[in-house]
Amino acid sequence: MRYRNRLATLVLAALAAGLSVVSVNAGDAYTQHCAQCHGESGAGNLELGAPNLTGLSESYISRQLSGFKAGWRDNRDLQTRTMTSAIATLDDNSLSAAVAAIARLPHQKAKKTAQTQSGDLARGKDLYTAYCSACHGTNGTGNDALGAPSLVGLDSDYMNRQYRHFVEGRRGFHPDDRYGKQMARLSLAVKDPNLIHDISSYVVQLPF
Ligand code: HEC
Ligand code: HEC
Structure with a gap:
Protein backbone atom coordinates (compact mmCIF):
# COMPACT_ATOMS: atom_id res chain seq x y z
CA MET A 1 0.00 0.00 0.00
CA ARG A 104 11.93 10.97 -35.00
CA LEU A 105 13.51 10.30 -31.59
CA PRO A 106 16.88 8.49 -31.64
CA HIS A 107 16.89 4.96 -30.19
CA GLN A 108 17.54 4.81 -26.46
CA LYS A 109 19.03 1.85 -24.62
CA ALA A 110 17.01 -0.20 -22.13
CA LYS A 111 17.13 1.27 -18.62
CA LYS A 112 18.80 -0.95 -16.04
CA THR A 113 16.46 -2.14 -13.29
CA ALA A 114 17.46 -3.48 -9.88
CA GLN A 115 17.24 -6.99 -11.31
CA THR A 116 18.62 -6.39 -14.79
CA GLN A 117 20.94 -9.17 -15.89
CA SER A 118 20.56 -11.12 -12.68
CA GLY A 119 18.97 -13.87 -14.75
CA ASP A 120 20.70 -16.83 -16.40
CA LEU A 121 21.66 -15.37 -19.79
CA ALA A 122 22.51 -18.71 -21.43
CA ARG A 123 19.18 -20.20 -20.44
CA GLY A 124 17.42 -16.95 -21.45
CA LYS A 125 19.02 -17.12 -24.87
CA ASP A 126 17.96 -20.76 -25.39
CA LEU A 127 14.39 -20.03 -24.34
CA TYR A 128 14.21 -16.84 -26.40
CA THR A 129 15.48 -18.64 -29.50
CA ALA A 130 13.08 -21.55 -29.05
CA TYR A 131 9.90 -19.70 -28.04
CA CYS A 132 10.12 -16.02 -28.99
CA SER A 133 12.46 -15.36 -31.91
CA ALA A 134 10.06 -16.68 -34.59
CA CYS A 135 7.89 -13.60 -34.07
CA HIS A 136 10.05 -11.04 -32.21
CA GLY A 137 13.08 -11.70 -34.44
CA THR A 138 16.51 -13.21 -33.81
CA ASN A 139 17.77 -9.77 -32.75
CA GLY A 140 14.63 -8.90 -30.78
CA THR A 141 13.74 -6.08 -33.17
CA GLY A 142 10.23 -7.37 -33.91
CA ASN A 143 8.23 -8.07 -37.06
CA ASP A 144 5.46 -5.66 -38.04
CA ALA A 145 3.99 -8.13 -40.54
CA LEU A 146 3.22 -10.41 -37.56
CA GLY A 147 2.27 -7.51 -35.26
CA ALA A 148 5.15 -8.49 -32.96
CA PRO A 149 6.86 -5.44 -31.42
CA SER A 150 10.55 -4.88 -30.93
CA LEU A 151 11.51 -5.95 -27.40
CA VAL A 152 14.91 -4.26 -27.62
CA GLY A 153 15.02 -1.14 -25.47
CA LEU A 154 12.28 -2.29 -23.06
CA ASP A 155 13.41 -2.59 -19.43
CA SER A 156 13.07 -5.96 -17.75
CA ASP A 157 10.49 -4.76 -15.18
CA TYR A 158 8.11 -3.70 -17.95
CA MET A 159 8.74 -6.83 -20.01
CA ASN A 160 8.18 -9.15 -17.04
CA ARG A 161 5.02 -7.31 -16.01
CA GLN A 162 3.49 -7.36 -19.49
CA TYR A 163 4.39 -11.00 -19.98
CA ARG A 164 2.68 -11.88 -16.70
CA HIS A 165 -0.40 -9.93 -17.84
CA PHE A 166 -0.61 -12.06 -21.00
CA VAL A 167 -0.23 -15.25 -18.94
CA GLU A 168 -2.93 -14.11 -16.50
CA GLY A 169 -5.36 -13.03 -19.24
CA ARG A 170 -5.10 -9.35 -18.26
CA ARG A 171 -3.85 -8.43 -21.73
CA GLY A 172 -4.91 -10.17 -24.96
CA PHE A 173 -8.42 -10.96 -23.69
CA HIS A 174 -10.45 -8.45 -25.72
CA PRO A 175 -12.28 -9.94 -28.74
CA ASP A 176 -10.97 -7.17 -31.06
CA ASP A 177 -7.36 -7.46 -29.86
CA ARG A 178 -6.20 -9.88 -32.54
CA TYR A 179 -2.46 -9.55 -31.93
CA GLY A 180 -2.81 -9.44 -28.16
CA LYS A 181 -4.72 -12.73 -28.31
CA GLN A 182 -1.89 -14.33 -30.30
CA MET A 183 0.67 -13.26 -27.74
CA ALA A 184 -1.59 -14.40 -24.88
CA ARG A 185 -1.75 -17.91 -26.39
CA LEU A 186 2.00 -17.97 -26.93
CA SER A 187 2.76 -16.73 -23.42
CA LEU A 188 1.58 -20.06 -22.03
CA ALA A 189 4.71 -21.69 -23.51
CA VAL A 190 6.79 -20.26 -20.64
CA LYS A 191 4.99 -19.50 -17.39
CA ASP A 192 7.65 -19.79 -14.68
CA PRO A 193 8.54 -16.21 -13.57
CA ASN A 194 12.20 -17.22 -13.12
CA LEU A 195 12.42 -18.39 -16.72
CA ILE A 196 10.65 -15.25 -17.96
CA HIS A 197 13.20 -13.23 -16.02
CA ASP A 198 16.03 -15.19 -17.70
CA ILE A 199 14.53 -14.26 -21.07
CA SER A 200 14.17 -10.56 -20.25
CA SER A 201 17.70 -10.47 -18.79
CA TYR A 202 18.92 -11.84 -22.12
CA VAL A 203 16.80 -9.45 -24.21
CA VAL A 204 17.82 -6.24 -22.35
CA GLN A 205 21.47 -6.78 -23.20
CA LEU A 206 20.86 -7.29 -26.94
CA PRO A 207 22.48 -4.50 -29.01
CA PHE A 208 20.16 -1.73 -30.23
C1 HEC B 1 3.32 -16.10 -32.60
C2 HEC B 1 4.14 -14.94 -32.46
C3 HEC B 1 4.73 -14.60 -31.09
C4 HEC B 1 5.58 -15.37 -30.31
C5 HEC B 1 6.13 -16.73 -30.61
C6 HEC B 1 5.89 -14.55 -29.14
N1 HEC B 1 5.25 -13.35 -29.23
FE1 HEC B 1 5.37 -11.80 -27.90
N2 HEC B 1 4.07 -10.71 -28.99
C7 HEC B 1 3.51 -11.12 -30.19
C8 HEC B 1 2.58 -10.12 -30.66
C9 HEC B 1 1.76 -10.18 -31.94
C10 HEC B 1 2.60 -9.08 -29.69
C11 HEC B 1 1.81 -7.79 -29.70
C12 HEC B 1 0.57 -7.92 -28.85
C13 HEC B 1 -0.25 -6.67 -28.86
O1 HEC B 1 -0.43 -6.07 -29.93
O2 HEC B 1 -0.72 -6.28 -27.78
C14 HEC B 1 3.56 -9.51 -28.65
C15 HEC B 1 3.85 -8.75 -27.51
C16 HEC B 1 4.80 -9.09 -26.57
C17 HEC B 1 5.16 -8.29 -25.42
C18 HEC B 1 4.62 -6.93 -25.05
C19 HEC B 1 5.61 -5.89 -25.51
C20 HEC B 1 5.22 -4.49 -25.18
O3 HEC B 1 5.92 -3.58 -25.68
O4 HEC B 1 4.27 -4.26 -24.43
C21 HEC B 1 6.13 -9.00 -24.74
C22 HEC B 1 6.85 -8.57 -23.45
C23 HEC B 1 6.36 -10.23 -25.46
N3 HEC B 1 5.53 -10.28 -26.57
C24 HEC B 1 7.29 -11.17 -25.08
C25 HEC B 1 7.42 -12.41 -25.70
C26 HEC B 1 8.31 -13.44 -25.23
C27 HEC B 1 9.25 -13.31 -24.06
C28 HEC B 1 8.13 -14.54 -26.06
C29 HEC B 1 8.74 -15.91 -25.94
C30 HEC B 1 8.55 -16.61 -24.68
C31 HEC B 1 7.14 -14.14 -27.06
N4 HEC B 1 6.73 -12.86 -26.81
C32 HEC B 1 6.70 -14.96 -28.09
C33 HEC B 1 3.77 -12.29 -30.87
C34 HEC B 1 4.54 -13.34 -30.40
C1 HEC C 1 1.03 10.17 -16.78
C2 HEC C 1 2.05 9.32 -17.38
C3 HEC C 1 1.94 8.99 -18.85
C4 HEC C 1 1.69 9.83 -19.92
C5 HEC C 1 1.41 11.32 -19.88
C6 HEC C 1 1.77 9.01 -21.11
N1 HEC C 1 2.08 7.72 -20.79
FE1 HEC C 1 2.27 6.17 -22.09
N2 HEC C 1 2.53 4.89 -20.55
C7 HEC C 1 2.59 5.24 -19.22
C8 HEC C 1 2.68 4.05 -18.40
C9 HEC C 1 2.79 4.02 -16.89
C10 HEC C 1 2.67 2.95 -19.31
C11 HEC C 1 2.69 1.46 -18.97
C12 HEC C 1 1.26 0.96 -19.05
C13 HEC C 1 1.07 -0.47 -18.65
O1 HEC C 1 1.92 -1.03 -17.97
O2 HEC C 1 0.01 -1.04 -19.03
C14 HEC C 1 2.59 3.52 -20.65
C15 HEC C 1 2.56 2.75 -21.80
C16 HEC C 1 2.56 3.28 -23.08
C17 HEC C 1 2.61 2.52 -24.31
C18 HEC C 1 2.70 0.99 -24.44
C19 HEC C 1 4.11 0.63 -24.84
C20 HEC C 1 4.30 -0.81 -25.19
O3 HEC C 1 5.47 -1.21 -25.25
O4 HEC C 1 3.32 -1.52 -25.41
C21 HEC C 1 2.61 3.40 -25.34
C22 HEC C 1 2.67 3.08 -26.83
C23 HEC C 1 2.55 4.73 -24.76
N3 HEC C 1 2.51 4.63 -23.40
C24 HEC C 1 2.54 5.89 -25.51
C25 HEC C 1 2.27 7.15 -24.97
C26 HEC C 1 2.07 8.34 -25.77
C27 HEC C 1 2.19 8.39 -27.29
C28 HEC C 1 1.77 9.35 -24.90
C29 HEC C 1 1.41 10.76 -25.25
C30 HEC C 1 0.35 10.97 -26.22
C31 HEC C 1 1.81 8.78 -23.55
N4 HEC C 1 2.12 7.45 -23.64
C32 HEC C 1 1.57 9.50 -22.39
C33 HEC C 1 2.53 6.52 -18.69
C34 HEC C 1 2.20 7.66 -19.43
Whole structure:
Protein backbone atom coordinates (compact mmCIF):
# COMPACT_ATOMS: atom_id res chain seq x y z
CA MET A 1 0.00 0.00 0.00
CA ARG A 2 2.87 2.40 0.82
CA TYR A 3 4.34 1.62 -2.59
CA ARG A 4 1.03 2.40 -4.28
CA ASN A 5 0.83 5.77 -2.51
CA ARG A 6 4.37 6.58 -3.54
CA LEU A 7 3.58 5.65 -7.12
CA ALA A 8 0.42 7.77 -7.03
CA THR A 9 2.47 10.74 -5.77
CA LEU A 10 4.98 10.25 -8.57
CA VAL A 11 2.20 10.12 -11.14
CA LEU A 12 0.74 13.40 -9.83
CA ALA A 13 4.18 14.99 -9.90
CA ALA A 14 4.68 13.81 -13.48
CA LEU A 15 1.32 15.20 -14.53
CA ALA A 16 2.13 18.52 -12.85
CA ALA A 17 5.54 18.61 -14.54
CA GLY A 18 3.74 18.07 -17.83
CA LEU A 19 1.86 21.33 -17.35
CA SER A 20 5.09 23.32 -17.26
CA VAL A 21 6.48 21.41 -20.25
CA VAL A 22 3.46 22.56 -22.28
CA SER A 23 4.44 26.20 -22.03
CA VAL A 24 8.08 25.52 -22.97
CA ASN A 25 7.48 23.55 -26.15
CA ALA A 26 3.85 23.53 -27.12
CA GLY A 27 4.65 22.71 -30.74
CA ASP A 28 5.60 19.08 -30.33
CA ALA A 29 2.71 16.79 -29.45
CA TYR A 30 5.10 14.29 -27.86
CA THR A 31 6.73 16.90 -25.60
CA GLN A 32 3.34 18.29 -24.72
CA HIS A 33 1.42 15.09 -23.96
CA CYS A 34 3.86 12.25 -23.34
CA ALA A 35 7.31 13.44 -22.27
CA GLN A 36 6.41 14.02 -18.62
CA CYS A 37 6.16 10.25 -18.16
CA HIS A 38 8.10 8.68 -21.05
CA GLY A 39 10.95 11.24 -20.77
CA GLU A 40 12.15 13.99 -23.14
CA SER A 41 14.27 11.42 -25.00
CA GLY A 42 11.52 8.77 -25.00
CA ALA A 43 13.67 6.44 -22.88
CA GLY A 44 10.90 5.90 -20.30
CA ASN A 45 10.70 6.20 -16.51
CA LEU A 46 11.23 3.13 -14.34
CA GLU A 47 9.56 4.57 -11.23
CA LEU A 48 6.36 5.30 -13.15
CA GLY A 49 6.55 2.04 -15.09
CA ALA A 50 6.43 4.03 -18.34
CA PRO A 51 8.39 2.10 -21.00
CA ASN A 52 10.97 3.26 -23.53
CA LEU A 53 9.05 4.12 -26.70
CA THR A 54 11.98 4.67 -29.07
CA GLY A 55 12.31 1.09 -30.32
CA LEU A 56 8.63 0.63 -31.15
CA SER A 57 7.22 0.93 -34.67
CA GLU A 58 4.59 3.52 -35.55
CA SER A 59 2.04 0.84 -36.37
CA TYR A 60 2.56 -0.91 -33.02
CA ILE A 61 2.34 2.35 -31.05
CA SER A 62 -0.82 3.49 -32.88
CA ARG A 63 -2.47 0.13 -32.23
CA GLN A 64 -1.59 0.25 -28.52
CA LEU A 65 -2.98 3.79 -28.19
CA SER A 66 -6.31 2.66 -29.68
CA GLY A 67 -6.12 -0.39 -27.44
CA PHE A 68 -5.66 1.67 -24.25
CA LYS A 69 -8.69 3.75 -25.25
CA ALA A 70 -10.77 0.67 -26.05
CA GLY A 71 -9.89 -1.12 -22.79
CA TRP A 72 -7.67 -3.84 -24.26
CA ARG A 73 -5.45 -3.76 -21.16
CA ASP A 74 -7.07 -4.61 -17.84
CA ASN A 75 -7.04 -1.46 -15.69
CA ARG A 76 -6.19 -3.22 -12.41
CA ASP A 77 -2.61 -1.94 -12.50
CA LEU A 78 -1.96 1.67 -11.57
CA GLN A 79 0.50 1.85 -14.50
CA THR A 80 -2.21 0.88 -16.99
CA ARG A 81 -4.72 3.26 -15.42
CA THR A 82 -2.16 6.06 -15.53
CA MET A 83 -1.53 5.57 -19.25
CA THR A 84 -5.21 5.11 -20.08
CA SER A 85 -6.22 8.33 -18.36
CA ALA A 86 -3.22 10.25 -19.77
CA ILE A 87 -4.59 9.92 -23.31
CA ALA A 88 -8.32 9.68 -22.60
CA THR A 89 -9.09 13.24 -23.70
CA LEU A 90 -6.60 13.45 -26.60
CA ASP A 91 -8.10 13.33 -30.09
CA ASP A 92 -6.79 11.29 -33.02
CA ASN A 93 -4.85 14.24 -34.51
CA SER A 94 -2.89 14.85 -31.31
CA LEU A 95 -2.17 11.15 -30.93
CA SER A 96 -0.93 10.71 -34.49
CA ALA A 97 1.23 13.84 -34.16
CA ALA A 98 2.75 12.32 -31.00
CA VAL A 99 3.38 9.01 -32.78
CA ALA A 100 5.12 10.85 -35.66
CA ALA A 101 7.27 12.76 -33.14
CA ILE A 102 8.29 9.50 -31.40
CA ALA A 103 9.44 8.09 -34.75
CA ARG A 104 11.93 10.97 -35.00
CA LEU A 105 13.51 10.30 -31.59
CA PRO A 106 16.88 8.49 -31.64
CA HIS A 107 16.89 4.96 -30.19
CA GLN A 108 17.54 4.81 -26.46
CA LYS A 109 19.03 1.85 -24.62
CA ALA A 110 17.01 -0.20 -22.13
CA LYS A 111 17.13 1.27 -18.62
CA LYS A 112 18.80 -0.95 -16.04
CA THR A 113 16.46 -2.14 -13.29
CA ALA A 114 17.46 -3.48 -9.88
CA GLN A 115 17.24 -6.99 -11.31
CA THR A 116 18.62 -6.39 -14.79
CA GLN A 117 20.94 -9.17 -15.89
CA SER A 118 20.56 -11.12 -12.68
CA GLY A 119 18.97 -13.87 -14.75
CA ASP A 120 20.70 -16.83 -16.40
CA LEU A 121 21.66 -15.37 -19.79
CA ALA A 122 22.51 -18.71 -21.43
CA ARG A 123 19.18 -20.20 -20.44
CA GLY A 124 17.42 -16.95 -21.45
CA LYS A 125 19.02 -17.12 -24.87
CA ASP A 126 17.96 -20.76 -25.39
CA LEU A 127 14.39 -20.03 -24.34
CA TYR A 128 14.21 -16.84 -26.40
CA THR A 129 15.48 -18.64 -29.50
CA ALA A 130 13.08 -21.55 -29.05
CA TYR A 131 9.90 -19.70 -28.04
CA CYS A 132 10.12 -16.02 -28.99
CA SER A 133 12.46 -15.36 -31.91
CA ALA A 134 10.06 -16.68 -34.59
CA CYS A 135 7.89 -13.60 -34.07
CA HIS A 136 10.05 -11.04 -32.21
CA GLY A 137 13.08 -11.70 -34.44
CA THR A 138 16.51 -13.21 -33.81
CA ASN A 139 17.77 -9.77 -32.75
CA GLY A 140 14.63 -8.90 -30.78
CA THR A 141 13.74 -6.08 -33.17
CA GLY A 142 10.23 -7.37 -33.91
CA ASN A 143 8.23 -8.07 -37.06
CA ASP A 144 5.46 -5.66 -38.04
CA ALA A 145 3.99 -8.13 -40.54
CA LEU A 146 3.22 -10.41 -37.56
CA GLY A 147 2.27 -7.51 -35.26
CA ALA A 148 5.15 -8.49 -32.96
CA PRO A 149 6.86 -5.44 -31.42
CA SER A 150 10.55 -4.88 -30.93
CA LEU A 151 11.51 -5.95 -27.40
CA VAL A 152 14.91 -4.26 -27.62
CA GLY A 153 15.02 -1.14 -25.47
CA LEU A 154 12.28 -2.29 -23.06
CA ASP A 155 13.41 -2.59 -19.43
CA SER A 156 13.07 -5.96 -17.75
CA ASP A 157 10.49 -4.76 -15.18
CA TYR A 158 8.11 -3.70 -17.95
CA MET A 159 8.74 -6.83 -20.01
CA ASN A 160 8.18 -9.15 -17.04
CA ARG A 161 5.02 -7.31 -16.01
CA GLN A 162 3.49 -7.36 -19.49
CA TYR A 163 4.39 -11.00 -19.98
CA ARG A 164 2.68 -11.88 -16.70
CA HIS A 165 -0.40 -9.93 -17.84
CA PHE A 166 -0.61 -12.06 -21.00
CA VAL A 167 -0.23 -15.25 -18.94
CA GLU A 168 -2.93 -14.11 -16.50
CA GLY A 169 -5.36 -13.03 -19.24
CA ARG A 170 -5.10 -9.35 -18.26
CA ARG A 171 -3.85 -8.43 -21.73
CA GLY A 172 -4.91 -10.17 -24.96
CA PHE A 173 -8.42 -10.96 -23.69
CA HIS A 174 -10.45 -8.45 -25.72
CA PRO A 175 -12.28 -9.94 -28.74
CA ASP A 176 -10.97 -7.17 -31.06
CA ASP A 177 -7.36 -7.46 -29.86
CA ARG A 178 -6.20 -9.88 -32.54
CA TYR A 179 -2.46 -9.55 -31.93
CA GLY A 180 -2.81 -9.44 -28.16
CA LYS A 181 -4.72 -12.73 -28.31
CA GLN A 182 -1.89 -14.33 -30.30
CA MET A 183 0.67 -13.26 -27.74
CA ALA A 184 -1.59 -14.40 -24.88
CA ARG A 185 -1.75 -17.91 -26.39
CA LEU A 186 2.00 -17.97 -26.93
CA SER A 187 2.76 -16.73 -23.42
CA LEU A 188 1.58 -20.06 -22.03
CA ALA A 189 4.71 -21.69 -23.51
CA VAL A 190 6.79 -20.26 -20.64
CA LYS A 191 4.99 -19.50 -17.39
CA ASP A 192 7.65 -19.79 -14.68
CA PRO A 193 8.54 -16.21 -13.57
CA ASN A 194 12.20 -17.22 -13.12
CA LEU A 195 12.42 -18.39 -16.72
CA ILE A 196 10.65 -15.25 -17.96
CA HIS A 197 13.20 -13.23 -16.02
CA ASP A 198 16.03 -15.19 -17.70
CA ILE A 199 14.53 -14.26 -21.07
CA SER A 200 14.17 -10.56 -20.25
CA SER A 201 17.70 -10.47 -18.79
CA TYR A 202 18.92 -11.84 -22.12
CA VAL A 203 16.80 -9.45 -24.21
CA VAL A 204 17.82 -6.24 -22.35
CA GLN A 205 21.47 -6.78 -23.20
CA LEU A 206 20.86 -7.29 -26.94
CA PRO A 207 22.48 -4.50 -29.01
CA PHE A 208 20.16 -1.73 -30.23
C1 HEC B 1 1.03 10.17 -16.78
C2 HEC B 1 2.05 9.32 -17.38
C3 HEC B 1 1.94 8.99 -18.85
C4 HEC B 1 1.69 9.83 -19.92
C5 HEC B 1 1.41 11.32 -19.88
C6 HEC B 1 1.77 9.01 -21.11
N1 HEC B 1 2.08 7.72 -20.79
FE1 HEC B 1 2.27 6.17 -22.09
N2 HEC B 1 2.53 4.89 -20.55
C7 HEC B 1 2.59 5.24 -19.22
C8 HEC B 1 2.68 4.05 -18.40
C9 HEC B 1 2.79 4.02 -16.89
C10 HEC B 1 2.67 2.95 -19.31
C11 HEC B 1 2.69 1.46 -18.97
C12 HEC B 1 1.26 0.96 -19.05
C13 HEC B 1 1.07 -0.47 -18.65
O1 HEC B 1 1.92 -1.03 -17.97
O2 HEC B 1 0.01 -1.04 -19.03
C14 HEC B 1 2.59 3.52 -20.65
C15 HEC B 1 2.56 2.75 -21.80
C16 HEC B 1 2.56 3.28 -23.08
C17 HEC B 1 2.61 2.52 -24.31
C18 HEC B 1 2.70 0.99 -24.44
C19 HEC B 1 4.11 0.63 -24.84
C20 HEC B 1 4.30 -0.81 -25.19
O3 HEC B 1 5.47 -1.21 -25.25
O4 HEC B 1 3.32 -1.52 -25.41
C21 HEC B 1 2.61 3.40 -25.34
C22 HEC B 1 2.67 3.08 -26.83
C23 HEC B 1 2.55 4.73 -24.76
N3 HEC B 1 2.51 4.63 -23.40
C24 HEC B 1 2.54 5.89 -25.51
C25 HEC B 1 2.27 7.15 -24.97
C26 HEC B 1 2.07 8.34 -25.77
C27 HEC B 1 2.19 8.39 -27.29
C28 HEC B 1 1.77 9.35 -24.90
C29 HEC B 1 1.41 10.76 -25.25
C30 HEC B 1 0.35 10.97 -26.22
C31 HEC B 1 1.81 8.78 -23.55
N4 HEC B 1 2.12 7.45 -23.64
C32 HEC B 1 1.57 9.50 -22.39
C33 HEC B 1 2.53 6.52 -18.69
C34 HEC B 1 2.20 7.66 -19.43
C1 HEC C 1 3.32 -16.10 -32.60
C2 HEC C 1 4.14 -14.94 -32.46
C3 HEC C 1 4.73 -14.60 -31.09
C4 HEC C 1 5.58 -15.37 -30.31
C5 HEC C 1 6.13 -16.73 -30.61
C6 HEC C 1 5.89 -14.55 -29.14
N1 HEC C 1 5.25 -13.35 -29.23
FE1 HEC C 1 5.37 -11.80 -27.90
N2 HEC C 1 4.07 -10.71 -28.99
C7 HEC C 1 3.51 -11.12 -30.19
C8 HEC C 1 2.58 -10.12 -30.66
C9 HEC C 1 1.76 -10.18 -31.94
C10 HEC C 1 2.60 -9.08 -29.69
C11 HEC C 1 1.81 -7.79 -29.70
C12 HEC C 1 0.57 -7.92 -28.85
C13 HEC C 1 -0.25 -6.67 -28.86
O1 HEC C 1 -0.43 -6.07 -29.93
O2 HEC C 1 -0.72 -6.28 -27.78
C14 HEC C 1 3.56 -9.51 -28.65
C15 HEC C 1 3.85 -8.75 -27.51
C16 HEC C 1 4.80 -9.09 -26.57
C17 HEC C 1 5.16 -8.29 -25.42
C18 HEC C 1 4.62 -6.93 -25.05
C19 HEC C 1 5.61 -5.89 -25.51
C20 HEC C 1 5.22 -4.49 -25.18
O3 HEC C 1 5.92 -3.58 -25.68
O4 HEC C 1 4.27 -4.26 -24.43
C21 HEC C 1 6.13 -9.00 -24.74
C22 HEC C 1 6.85 -8.57 -23.45
C23 HEC C 1 6.36 -10.23 -25.46
N3 HEC C 1 5.53 -10.28 -26.57
C24 HEC C 1 7.29 -11.17 -25.08
C25 HEC C 1 7.42 -12.41 -25.70
C26 HEC C 1 8.31 -13.44 -25.23
C27 HEC C 1 9.25 -13.31 -24.06
C28 HEC C 1 8.13 -14.54 -26.06
C29 HEC C 1 8.74 -15.91 -25.94
C30 HEC C 1 8.55 -16.61 -24.68
C31 HEC C 1 7.14 -14.14 -27.06
N4 HEC C 1 6.73 -12.86 -26.81
C32 HEC C 1 6.70 -14.96 -28.09
C33 HEC C 1 3.77 -12.29 -30.87
C34 HEC C 1 4.54 -13.34 -30.40
